[in-house]
Amino acid sequence: TNATPQRAIVRLPEDVVNRIAAGEIIHRPANALKEMIENSLDAGAKMIRIQLRDGGLKMLQVQDDGNGVAYNDLPLLCQRFATSKLRTFSDLQNMTTFGFRGEALASISYVSANMNVVSRTKDSEIAYKASYANGTLVPVKPGQSSDPKPCAGSQGTFITAEDLFFNVPQRKRALKSASDEYAMALDVVSKYAVHYGGRGVGFSCKKAASAMVDLSVPSSSSTTTLDAIGVVYGSKVSKELIELQQFNNSAYGTQLRGYISSPNWNARRSVFLLFINNRLVDSPALRRAVLALYANILPKGYHPWVYLDLHIEESNVDVNVHPTKREVHFLHEEDIIEEICTKMQDALTMANNTRTFAMTQ
Ligand code: ADP
Ligand code: MG
Secondary structure (H helix, E strand, C coil), X not given: CCCCCCCCCCCCCHHHHHHHHHHHHCXXXXXXXXXXXXXXXXXXXXXXXXXXXXXXXXXXXXEECCCCCCHHHHHHCCCCCCCCCCCCHHHHHHCCCCCCCCCHHHXXXXXXXXXXXXXXXXXXXXXXXXXXXXXXXXXXXXXXXXXXXXECCCCEEEEEEEEECCCCHHHHHHCCCHHHHHHHHHHHHHHHHHHHHCCCCEEEEEECCCCCEEEEECCCCCCCHHHHHHHHHCHHHHCCEEEECCCCCCCCCCEEEEEEECCCCCECCCEEEEEECCEECECHHXXXXXXXXXXXXXXXXXXXXXXXXXXXXXXXXXXXXXXXXXXXXXXXXHHHHHHHHHHHXXXXXXXXXXXXXXXXX
């Protein structure tokens, strides 16, 4: 037989364990970027600037104007399970931040050749620069100590990760081309720029080698969600959207807002933005239900554009089912999905009636 000869059980070395775990959280540059954007938002950033080289594989850079990281916290920044957000297990019940496990930056440092951080808090006169690899501080320049070094910098945090997956060849092989990886990263930025662009947070995203900015939403309190959609996805689609008014009769205390395309909108690809409690997530069941609803009203081959901003009581949502926190499940899932679809159907019917009415006048 092909059975391997019996060998003794050994405990894997810690760096191997950590690298395996990191690969489960960070599959590709877009995952790393999502974690970094969420950290910036957790830090109260109002402007988030992103640059990628080779789809983020060569370089992934996020600059924010948030709270910054204090000098004393820098040694722990990339250590696994080190977080400023969660203190006790029971805190998990009511987390309002995106992060809580302290695994994202650690993971990125385990799968990148080098990670540089420059950060300045509001109370500090100067910024500090630190470099990381495999969860710990390493010298910024060879021969120096690994202590963070004072430097010039504005308030906020500037993180650069280089050569992603250089030490995980299997992962690297599974990746798509640099331009496909860039498209996936831009997709994440686009979705956050819609959801937060209407809440005063600005975003920009570009390729490091290019002078052209691919996405730019200003940091302004006068930007509406619809403005942000227009800037990111184009005014063609934003003109064809129907606003979903907030639920006021949900049996489950759920709140829903959003914009969904009218039956006149036809695109070759569906676009589905789902935010649950301000977190970009996927709910395959909800996605399927929404697409099925449109399949009934759109001609074959036409696809909708849907943005749902859903709020569910925090204690009823489990964001932990998936290591990347991407897929979520919530209590009363079937009923809530049905409620959402009814609401969407009503909005579509109403828009259609208004339209017919307007045309016959
Ligand atoms: P988590 O977000 O789960 O706490 P991370 O590994 O993403 O874990 O980040 C670890 C810690 O580093 C955070 O708890 C936070 O204190 C700090 N941090 C990370 N990114 C930023 C940022 N952009 N601005 C300020 N602090 C940050
Ligand atoms: Mg985080």
